[in-house]
Amino acid sequence: MASSSLDKDARILIVGAGTFGLSTAFHLVERGYTNATCMDRWEVPSKSSAGWDLSKVARTEYGSPVLTRLAHESLDAWRELEPFASEKLFHQTGWIHMNPPHLGEASREWFMRSVENTRRYGDVSQIEDLPDEDAIKAKCDLLTGDLQGWSGIFNGNAGWVEAMRSMQVLGEYCAKRGVKFVSGPSGVMKELIHDGQTNNVIGVLAEDGTKHLADRIILATGGWSESLLDFEGQLVTVSYGYAHIQLTKEETQKYARLPVLHALGSGFCFPPTADGIYKIAGLPYTLTNYTSVDGRRVSVPRDKALNPTDTLPEECVDLVRRIARACLPELAERPVVYSAMCWDTESIDMQFIISPQDVQPWFPSSPSTLYIATAGSGHAFKNLPVLGKYVCDCLEGTLPEDLRELWRWRPDKVADALPEKRVDIKDLHGWRHDGKSEKDE
Numbered sequence: 331m332a333s334s335s336l337d338k339d340a341r342i343l344i345v346g347a348g349t350f351g352l353s354t355a356f357h358l359v360e361r362g363y364t365n366a367t368c369m370d371r372w373e374v375p376s377k378s379s380a381g382w383d384l385s386k387v388a389r390t391e392y393g394s395p396v397l398t399r400l401a402h403e404s405l406d407a408w409r410e411l412e413p414f415a416s417e418k419l420f421h422q423t424g425w426i427h428m429n430p431p432h433l434g435e436a437s438r439e440w441f442m443r444s445v446e447n448t449r450r451y452g453d454v455s456q457i458e459d460l461p462d463e464d465a466i467k468a469k470c471d472l473l474t475g476d477l478q479g480w481s482g483i484f485n486g487n488a489g490w491v492e493a494m495r496s497m498q499v500l501g502e503y504c505a506k507r508g509v510k511f512v513s514g515p516s517g518v519m520k521e522l523i524h525d526g527q528t529n530n531v532i533g534v535l536a537e538d539g540t541k542h543l544a545d546r547i548i549l550a551t552g553g554w555s556e557s558l559l560d561f562e563g564q565l566v567t568v569s570y571g572y573a574h575i576q577l578t579k580e581e582t583q584k585y586a587r588l589p590v591l592h593a594l595g596s597g598f599c600f601p602p603t604a605d606g607i608y609k610i611a612g613l614p615y616t617l618t619n620y621t622s623v624d625g626r627r628v629s630v631p632r633d634k635a636l637n638p639t640d641t642l643p644e645e646c647v648d649l650v651r652r653i654a655r656a657c658l659p660e661l662a663e664r665p666v667v668y669s670a671m672c673w674d675t676e677s678i679d680m681q682f683i684i685s686p687q688d689v690q691p692w693f694p695s696s697p698s699t700l701y702i703a704t705a706g707s708g709h710a711f712k713n714l715p716v717l718g719k720y721v722c723d724c725l726e727g728t729l730p731e732d733l734r735e736l737w738r739w740r741p742d743k744v745a746d747a748l749p750e751k752r753v754d755i756k757d758l759h760g761w762r763h764d765g766k767s768e769k770d771e
């Protein structure tokens with residue numbers, strides 16, 4: 331395929347300074363582009379982004395070989411690439427990836443495949459089989475729960491990354507190298523601007539009336555994407571849940587050597603932060619918030635940045651404790667000091683969309699002006715150091731064929747989507763704390 335020509339001084343507008351947006355800004359400057367602008371409601375780190383969080387897991391176990399390879403590339407970048415490496419944003423604690431006995435056949439099969447993939451593409455010397463409860467507890471003697479029938483692996487290559495701080499570091503790095511950041515009302519996209527004659531997208535109209543004109547526009551708006559553009563059923567905006575438990579100073583020291591813990595179908599536990607925050611995450615279903623946008627029924631984030639008193643629904647606070655009950659029961663029933671619904675957007679196959687927004691995207695003589703870079707599907711943060719490389723390849727028309735096909739604009743695939751278990755927050759209780767009932771929404 332011919333590569334599309336894009337001058338280094340082309341005006342490139344990124345909408346959304348979250349994971350995809352910041353990573354794209356980073357790789358644009360690394361490639362010598364001199365005229366990139368990144369707009370968002372908030373200054374970096376964006377309070378509305380999925381990365382507005384203490385920590386994210388960085389691991390390589392995926393059912394998809396492409397995502398496993400990408401995760402390995404990302405872990406190397408967290409360790410070796412500037413500015414990530416010298417800021418020590420990655421904590422290589424290892425992780426215990428566990429397979430509880432109650433799982434169905436499909437989950438068990440996925441677990442085996444994820445381990446096989448990480449062995450195939452990673453450093454096997456870092457992986458230890460943990461065939462039973464005794465092996466799991468021998469690997470981590472802090473685990474006190476009843477893990478009879480459980481098995482898993484320890485992968486010393488994995489760990490967790492400091493989410494908010496990574497965004498902050500990357501934003502500062504890009505700003506120093508000339509990326510222009512626009513926040514506040516002129517940073518909020520209201521709608522796309524089309525050329526009256528060609529109908530090509532030529533910019534973005536902001537909430538305050540500012541017109542941001544550009545040669546290429548990249549929509550990297552995460553959970554908000556579907557309310558800004560019709561994705562024809564390719565995306566569903568969902569929330570995952572997490573909660574914080576405060577540990578004492580002694581407990582913080584005791585649990586500091588925890589690896590990240592993951593039990594398929596149950597959730598994640600993170601090692602405590604230096605100030606004793608023990609984070610637990612994971613629900614057996616995702617949450618939606620359906621509403622009507624321009625006559626379309628779409629799920630939209632119930633943004634904690636704009637609704638700061640929101641918490642997880644009562645039903646979810648109990649569920650999010652399951653992983654702690656299984657692994658560290660002595661901490662599981664402690665009061666939750668903070669909980670949040672955190673929004674991301676899932677594609678039909680949990681792969682990203684990194685693509686021109688076109689039905690026939692690869693028509694070289696008429697390069698697209700509108701690009702999509704989102705659909706993190708609950709797992710993109712670990713790829714912060716490398717995602718933008720693929721977005722830049724897409725802009726330059728050099729994305730390898732297999733990735734082009736995997737991450738393309740694909741409404742034709744919507745009918746193949748697997749059913750997912752989702753519950754609308756309006757059917758749950760106790761997440762609003764400002765006096766109104768959930769049904770008032």
Ligand SMILES: Cc1cc2nc3c(=O)[nH]c(=O)nc-3n(C[C@H](O)[C@H](O)[C@H](O)COP(=O)(O)OP(=O)(O)OC[C@H]3O[C@@H](n4cnc5c(N)ncnc54)[C@H](O)[C@@H]3O)c2cc1C
Pocket residue numbers: 345346347348349350351369370371372376377378379380381385386387388517518519520550551552553554558569570571572671672673674703704705706707708709710711712713
């Ligand atoms: C609770 C939770 C836990 C997760 N855990 C992990 C994990 O452990 N490991 C991992 O790898 N991944 C994890 N993820 C997934 C990961 O965080 C997301 O996939 C990723 O952050 C999505 O990136 P994004 O750029 O698409 O969206 P975001 O990072 O959410 O960024 C979107 C940005 O667009 C901006 N925006 C929206 N609308 C507009 C507008 N109109 N105008 C201007 N700007 C706008 C928003 O303010 C926001 O800053 C988790 C996600 C959640 C929610």
